[in-house]
Amino acid sequence: MTEVFAICTGQPKSFRGNETSAIDKRPVEGPVGIGVLGIAGDSVADTKHHGGVDMAVHHYPHDHYAVWNAWLGEHPLLAGPAAFGENLMVTGLTEDGVHIGDRFRLGSALLEISQPRQPCWKVEHRFGRMGMVARIIERHDCGWYYRVIEAGEAQAGDVLECVETGPEDWTVARLFAALYDPAHRPSRAELQDIAALERLCQPWRDKVRKRLEA
Template identity: 70%
Template sequence: MNAQVTAICIGQPKPFNGAELSAIGKRPVTGPVIIRTFGIEGDMVADTKHHGGADMAVHQYPVDHYKGWHEWLGGHELLSGPAAFGENLMVLGMTEDAVHIGDRFRFGGALLEISQPRQPCWKIEHRFGRKGMVKRIIGQHNCGWYYRVLEEGEAAPGDILLREEIGHCSWTVARLFAALYDPAHGANREGFEEIAGLDRLCQNWRGKALMKLET
């Protein structure tokens, strides 16, 4: 799988909801960036309890979903700009049902590995000023995903994401997300056991599967 990264976006924490800060508002860079194990240089998170860290170093949300969101929202100015969903990488032609947990991609000089889906939160609805977006993401499994950085390196807008290795081939990002979040497509006990054993899935999401098994 080859896909061109049309924009690399970074942001700094800014006032978002009263005294709360967020770095969901990101802007495109104009030249090369260094991708480190902690993320893209110049990009930061505000809520270090729920965001950031090695397993959430780089975020990608499919541009393919923008059209559906435009129709559902009845249009929105954020969708005509960059990084509407706070993503670092803007890419067309890669969706959650086409990539797997543990897939590895060469991006410039960096090597990225899909570590987990993105768990949607209230900040998306606050940013767009519209309720129901989290529910729609859960129902459609259009959640986006995070990468961990296996090899640091430089990359630039226009570079190609080249899949070098398929990870857990039975578990696309969409299937994994649905199994843990969508009641209509939840996994059975065998599925949760399998998820808990996925060595390329981040420990936090493996723990979610273990909790399902316990309950």
């Protein structure tokens, strides 16, 4: 069990030119509802690439902040909340210690890890630093998304308790590396394993199947 020290939400705001983003999130005071499409008061700007039932809640490990601070040079965003646009601020869980399909109780809600988070240009624009996406791919510090199995309510100070473990061969870090890190090209057998992960979101499984058919 690990304590969630902040639950953060945001609404789309001007981000770059005519583009908007909800990556700028702030802590919620008191209890907040968690439904199948995410946390009450949270939203996404790019509905093509974000949001939906398989990306309802975003978790980026707070454990990575110190390493980023060393690399970026004490960036002010890292002193505030949700620097990477995460909904849950938590220490003690990282990509190499959680699995696709792990289920967690948070307050009265039940969450399930559905996919790693694919990094995009918005992280680099937010921090004003190129090279962050490449570093995430190299280190597999990607974060992940949850789908909501049981809607409920939670607040800062609640614990995130793992109540069921997914396939132990497939940590979030290993799956992300297999599909995004050129240094970890998966074998055909590994791709077949990934395609068979029932709790991995369907779009990722479909992409893997297309690779197998190519």
